[in-house]
Amino acid sequence: MVILAARYRPRRTLGAMKTIDTIISARWVIPVEPDGACLDRHSVAVDNGVIVDVLPTAAAEKKYRGRETIELAEHALIPGLVNAHTHAAMTLFRGLADDLPLMDWLNRHIWPAEAKWVGPEFVRDGSELAAAEMLKSGTTCFNDMYFFPEETAQVVHATGLRACLGMILIDFPTAYAQSPDDYLDKGLALHDTWRNSELISTAFAPHAPYTVSDGPLEKICTLNNELNLPVHMHVHETAFEVEQALAKHKLRPLARLKKLDLLGPQLAAVHMTQLLPEEIAALAGNGAHVLHCPQSNLKLASGFCPVHALMQAGVNVALGTDGAASNNDLDMLDELRSAALLAKAVAADPTALPAASALRMATLNGARALGLDERIGSLTAGKAADITAIDLGCISSQPVYDPISQIVYAAGRDQVTDVWVAGKRLLHTGRLTTLDEAEILAKAKQWRDKISGK
Amino acid sequence: MVILAARYRPRRTLGAMKTIDTIISARWVIPVEPDGACLDRHSVAVDNGVIVDVLPTAAAEKKYRGRETIELAEHALIPGLVNAHTHAAMTLFRGLADDLPLMDWLNRHIWPAEAKWVGPEFVRDGSELAAAEMLKSGTTCFNDMYFFPEETAQVVHATGLRACLGMILIDFPTAYAQSPDDYLDKGLALHDTWRNSELISTAFAPHAPYTVSDGPLEKICTLNNELNLPVHMHVHETAFEVEQALAKHKLRPLARLKKLDLLGPQLAAVHMTQLLPEEIAALAGNGAHVLHCPQSNLKLASGFCPVHALMQAGVNVALGTDGAASNNDLDMLDELRSAALLAKAVAADPTALPAASALRMATLNGARALGLDERIGSLTAGKAADITAIDLGCISSQPVYDPISQIVYAAGRDQVTDVWVAGKRLLHTGRLTTLDEAEILAKAKQWRDKISGK
Numbered sequence: 001m002v003i004l005a006a007r008y009r010p011r012r013t014l015g016a017m018k019t020i021d022t023i024i025s026a027r028w029v030i031p032v033e034p035d036g037a038c039l040d041r042h043s044v045a046v047d048n049g050v051i052v053d054v055l056p057t058a059a060a061e062k063k064y065r066g067r068e069t070i071e072l073a074e075h076a077l078i079p080g081l082v083n084a085h086t087h088a089a090m091t092l093f094r095g096l097a098d099d100l101p102l103m104d105w106l107n108r109h110i111w112p113a114e115a116k117w118v119g120p121e122f123v124r125d126g127s128e129l130a131a132a133e134m135l136k137s138g139t140t141c142f143n144d145m146y147f148f149p150e151e152t153a154q155v156v157h158a159t160g161l162r163a164c165l166g167m168i169l170i171d172f173p174t175a176y177a178q179s180p181d182d183y184l185d186k187g188l189a190l191h192d193t194w195r196n197s198e199l200i201s202t203a204f205a206p207h208a209p210y211t212v213s214d215g216p217l218e219k220i221c222t223l224n225n226e227l228n229l230p231v232h233m234h235v236h237e238t239a240f241e242v243e244q245a246l247a248k249h250k251l252r253p254l255a256r257l258k259k260l261d262l263l264g265p266q267l268a269a270v271h272m273t274q275l276l277p278e279e280i281a282a283l284a285g286n287g288a289h290v291l292h293c294p295q296s297n298l299k300l301a302s303g304f305c306p307v308h309a310l311m312q313a314g315v316n317v318a319l320g321t322d323g324a325a326s327n328n329d330l331d332m333l334d335e336l337r338s339a340a341l342l343a344k345a346v347a348a349d350p351t352a353l354p355a356a357s358a359l360r361m362a363t364l365n366g367a368r369a370l371g372l373d374e375r376i377g378s379l380t381a382g383k384a385a386d387i388t389a390i391d392l393g394c395i396s397s398q399p400v401y402d403p404i405s406q407i408v409y410a411a412g413r414d415q416v417t418d419v420w421v422a423g424k425r426l427l428h429t430g431r432l433t434t435l436d437e438a439e440i441l442a443k444a445k446q447w448r449d450k451i452s453g454k
Numbered sequence: 455m456v457i458l459a460a461r462y463r464p465r466r467t468l469g470a471m472k473t474i475d476t477i478i479s480a481r482w483v484i485p486v487e488p489d490g491a492c493l494d495r496h497s498v499a500v501d502n503g504v505i506v507d508v509l510p511t512a513a514a515e516k517k518y519r520g521r522e523t524i525e526l527a528e529h530a531l532i533p534g535l536v537n538a539h540t541h542a543a544m545t546l547f548r549g550l551a552d553d554l555p556l557m558d559w560l561n562r563h564i565w566p567a568e569a570k571w572v573g574p575e576f577v578r579d580g581s582e583l584a585a586a587e588m589l590k591s592g593t594t595c596f597n598d599m600y601f602f603p604e605e606t607a608q609v610v611h612a613t614g615l616r617a618c619l620g621m622i623l624i625d626f627p628t629a630y631a632q633s634p635d636d637y638l639d640k641g642l643a644l645h646d647t648w649r650n651s652e653l654i655s656t657a658f659a660p661h662a663p664y665t666v667s668d669g670p671l672e673k674i675c676t677l678n679n680e681l682n683l684p685v686h687m688h689v690h691e692t693a694f695e696v697e698q699a700l701a702k703h704k705l706r707p708l709a710r711l712k713k714l715d716l717l718g719p720q721l722a723a724v725h726m727t728q729l730l731p732e733e734i735a736a737l738a739g740n741g742a743h744v745l746h747c748p749q750s751n752l753k754l755a756s757g758f759c760p761v762h763a764l765m766q767a768g769v770n771v772a773l774g775t776d777g778a779a780s781n782n783d784l785d786m787l788d789e790l791r792s793a794a795l796l797a798k799a800v801a802a803d804p805t806a807l808p809a810a811s812a813l814r815m816a817t818l819n820g821a822r823a824l825g826l827d828e829r830i831g832s833l834t835a836g837k838a839a840d841i842t843a844i845d846l847g848c849i850s851s852q853p854v855y856d857p858i859s860q861i862v863y864a865a866g867r868d869q870v871t872d873v874w875v876a877g878k879r880l881l882h883t884g885r886l887t888t889l890d891e892a893e894i895l896a897k898a899k900q901w902r903d904k905i906s907g908k
Binding site for chain 2: 091092094095096098099100101102105129132133136295297298299300301302303304324327328329330331334337338341342344345347349350351354355393395396398399400401402405406410413414437440441445447448452
């Protein structure tokens, strides 16, 4: 495992060479586009935060001169992981209440804890803890839904991460907002603040069909005719949710969303464990996205998302960890493995969701669901340099017959060594460059003492 | 994360104090017995390889003087993990063939590769690679089934690990043995060689009902009337296996084992994804053990083991990774999390297999299945000092409200810092003390080049 960082190499033949910011040369480059490709001894050339070339290392040495040259002799480079569903600040509630049914967990534990503790400081500290965990496990972009997203935006901005932040909306009042209109106003202000940001985008984030009534959903629909943003929403998480909706609205939640004109290419529907064949067809036909959170669904016994059937039907399925209060981590490599394993069992087909498709689910498909696939999701010239390096030189990855298989079925977050977002190295040989880990740890302990009443 | 290793502390009050080998003081001690206990600031006192006391650190400081004193300020101590089903040497086939159906995987990939490559050297090198991976992820004991177990025994002995090694038996000839009698003779020789070992025990290991005929199974049964060893066998792994057995024997495999008098407290049946309610009752009534391998079952789409129903019926369910060719790792913390998550979804009950039960499944239940529960499986005075230390001081474990929950739902193998087997520290702050990691890596690469024809 030789990592030669930031070496400047003067060369003799200067004529035809182009000077760029960074050349990252790795044992393997897995670009995700084209699907299944694994490039041997390749380099990613980066300039001004953008990938300008992906080419054999031997060719890169003749074509480019890097102000910084990085050699990762035992590593694979993959596109930065895209965590398509998070509640980042809730990381401060990790493990607070486990082994409980969803509604009990929400009504008796999470919602009371939120009522008591959630405010700007909580969201700022929780988002920092989440950002640190995500970077250390290879995630470069996350799609968040939580209160006080302005605080999360500040953390994302200061850290240099990429995120799509939800303009959260829920019928009932919280410390963050008093009414659906209040939520919307605050959300739109967030959108305005960051509308020209390279790294921060926004989405409408109505919590779920069972917590948001028709009026606010219609407003979102009207507003989105102009803004054309993703609509990030929990949908069909449990059988109970569907039953309740049938009793109250005489419609299954997805049918209600269709009636409200929300079933379209903007819809990024989280969970989707309860799906009829005609609903899968409707999702595909309308270009909606599914944000799959396998570990959360398992832990809360919510049901099984029919991933293979969705993908066979042509639905774009992205991958998320959900909040650390329900998962209980933000580890996309672990989630990726769970998704790849579970899809086979649910489909009763061991060829379902093969390794390369699982990796695409955790990168490019996430970018597509967030409307960011022209900018991120694969290692392709012209896209932003959001890159994760995984060390395959350790004991638990030997022997390496197939690097993609090793990453999906055997690699752990401990093998993530370096992470770049828009060309900036936010994780450098395992160390965070823009976050103070000791301070984050100290704050997490303070919150634990406070919340657990110690 | 302060680890003060091997400090000798002279003390003033020498009178009533007892001098022992080692005192390990940790932020938390999770003994597994009693069930669910998490002891705050406790110490484990070890002498001659045996746990002599588990007590508050403040009391330990008055009662014992350790020749070695270890303070693990942010760690939890748990009993060493027991991997109840492995094919250790197959680690050299990790990732060789993925995303395939079981019989295709066996017939077209694994069995041909075995025919070509498996011999004493392969088994020795593969077992070393496995031993290194297991120790680094907190496993202290494994239950193995593979060819040339004499080689695995030598590796286990040299490393200082604990293992139950299978006397493998399969109808067809291999490089290891020519006939069922030849397998049995070699197995019994292995048993004789290690019968007085503290760390190595043996089990009968007929591969599966579909690969071993009645005659050899009857012989095992007769021999085991005297030897009283575990019978380690794949049973009801797939629906196909059950169908085949019905066609050939007019009996489901478990019924055939019962007829052959093998359904008893010695039976350690691996996988068990196809179970009728009356079969669950029969397993419970006869005291048989189930060795659950959730990730392997998912990956090969073999089916879902009804873990919650088995445990409710009183069956002892232990946990195994299966071989790295099918899992693709030997990481018991990862398997533990998969088991805890999956059991809830399969039972449609989020309270199924709570964290403490999952941890017991990966420790004490494994010891029981191997007939070793009087010696290992919990941190209890009188048992061998097989101990794993997990650092809960890192970002991805914050905040720590409940250490057991953190270990089961969020901890990774990277948090395993120290491992003791029979009081010997085989992993010391992340470094193997009895294995040469660089040499193992080099050998794994040589095997990769050879096997992939490079």
